[in-house]
Amino acid sequence: MKTLGEFIIEKQHEFPHATGELSALLSAIKLGAKIINRDINKAGLVDIIGANGSSNIQGETQMKLDVFANETLKAALEARGVVAGIASEEEDELVIFGNDKACHAKYVVLMDPLDGSSNIDVNVSVGTIFSIYHRVTPIGEPISEKDFLQPGHQQVAAGYIIYGSSTMLVYTTGCGVHAFTYDPSIGVFCLSHENVQFPKFGNIYSINEGFYWKFPVGVKKYIKYCQEEDAKTKRPYTSRYIGSLVSDFHRNLLKGGIYIYPNTAQYSKGKLRLLYECNPIAFLAEQAGGKASDGFNRVLEINPTELHQRSPFFVGVKSMVEDAEKFMEEFKDL
Numbered sequence: 001m002k003t004l005g006e007f008i009i010e011k012q013h014e015f016p017h018a019t020g021e022l023s024a025l026l027s028a029i030k031l032g033a034k035i036i037n038r039d040i041n042k043a044g045l046v047d048i049i050g051a052n053g054s055s056n057i058q059g060e061t062q063m064k065l066d067v068f069a070n071e072t073l074k075a076a077l078e079a080r081g082v083v084a085g086i087a088s089e090e091e092d093e094l095v096i097f098g099n100d101k102a103c104h105a106k107y108v109v110l111m112d113p114l115d116g117s118s119n120i121d122v123n124v125s126v127g128t129i130f131s132i133y134h135r136v137t138p139i140g141e142p143i144s145e146k147d148f149l150q151p152g153h154q155q156v157a158a159g160y161i162i163y164g165s166s167t168m169l170v171y172t173t174g175c176g177v178h179a180f181t182y183d184p185s186i187g188v189f190c191l192s193h194e195n196v197q198f199p200k201f202g203n204i205y206s207i208n209e210g211f212y213w214k215f216p217v218g219v220k221k222y223i224k225y226c227q228e229e230d231a232k233t234k235r236p237y238t239s240r241y242i243g244s245l246v247s248d249f250h251r252n253l254l255k256g257g258i259y260i261y262p263n264t265a266q267y268s269k270g271k272l273r274l275l276y277e278c279n280p281i282a283f284l285a286e287q288a289g290g291k292a293s294d295g296f297n298r299v300l301e302i303n304p305t306e307l308h309q310r311s312p313f314f315v316g317v318k319s320m321v322e323d324a325e326k327f328m329e330e331f332k333d334l
């Protein structure tokens with residue numbers, strides 16, 4: 001049985017110039033995840049259920065767990081001294097860490113501290129998403145937005161934690177996707193899935209069909225395609241939608257499927273945030289042999305302009321995303 005800590009160190013040795021800072025950063029995220037997991041597991045018993053009475057820059061109600069997860073990860077990352085600053089769904093502006101070490105730290109982190117907020121109070125699985133970059137501002141100078149507004153293909157590492165029937169940490173540093181399951185009896189994440197790959201074909205589609213009439217024509221046509229009878233292509237596909245990006249992506253990664261959150265009447269640019277939802281999940285998807293686009297373009301090549309910008313998101317089994325893109329292209333003028 002290999003622990004996450006051992007695996008990270010082992011992988012570090014594969015990089016001759018590695019300094020251990022990325023390993024230290026990943027271990028800070030691991031610590032934050034354990035603390036969040038502890039409280040999520042007893043959410044009904046501790047004062048962590050319900051709204052926090054505040055909203056974030058996107059005008060969304062912040063749940064108590066959104067704020068708790070944000071503060072927990074922020075503290076763990078700042079304390080480790082290898083991160084210069086963070087950007088978060090729950091922080092209007094970027095947060096520059098003030099300690100001496102942080103000024104000389106080479107990494108910045110973007111995060112969605114608690115993904116699937118609408119599922120927090122109803123005991124449905126939720127997650128945490130993180131994305132790691134090298135700073136572009138020279139060491140010693142104060143970091144700024146440009147250190148965070150980097151295209152997704154510049155990510156050094158990315159991952160998520162899923163707090164479900166079991167708690168898992170899934171990450172990539174560009175050398176495959178590896179998943180670790182938390183064993184609460186010993187307080188350790190243990191390697192459970194190494195080099196995770198999407199199945200070649202899938203038959204699950206995940207989209208909030210409640211908004212069907214507000215979807216682009218290409219998406220409507222693709223949903224109809226998923227529902228048509230055709231034994232050769234194993235259709236109709238089955239519909240599964242949890243309403244937590246991390247959980248829907250995780251299931252589709254293991255079983256074979258596609259998750260779509262297109263632009264809608266309510267979210268003209270899509271709902272999901274490019275920097276701390278789409279890019280990290282897209283990096284994992286590509287490393288697992290899948291594909292991630294905004295319906296037309298590779299998400300990891302989008303040049304960000306704002307911290308909290310949104311993007312339509314199509315991610316999953318390569319052939320399924322390509323099929324959806326074909327419908328988007330065919331009906332793009334309608």
Ligand SMILES: O=P(O)(O)OC[C@H]1O[C@](O)(COP(=O)(O)O)[C@@H](O)[C@@H]1O
Pocket residue numbers: 089112114115116117118208243244245246271272
């Ligand atoms: O309720 P909707 O509109 O289907 O949106 C669900 C999507 O929104 C999200 O909850 C957005 O993430 P947050 O919960 O982090 O804001 C995704 O996890 C999920 O896939």
Ligand SMILES: [Mg+2]
Pocket residue numbers: 112114115116245277
């Ligand atoms: Mg989210």
Ligand SMILES: [Mg+2]
Pocket residue numbers: 066089112113114115116117
């Ligand atoms: Mg969130």
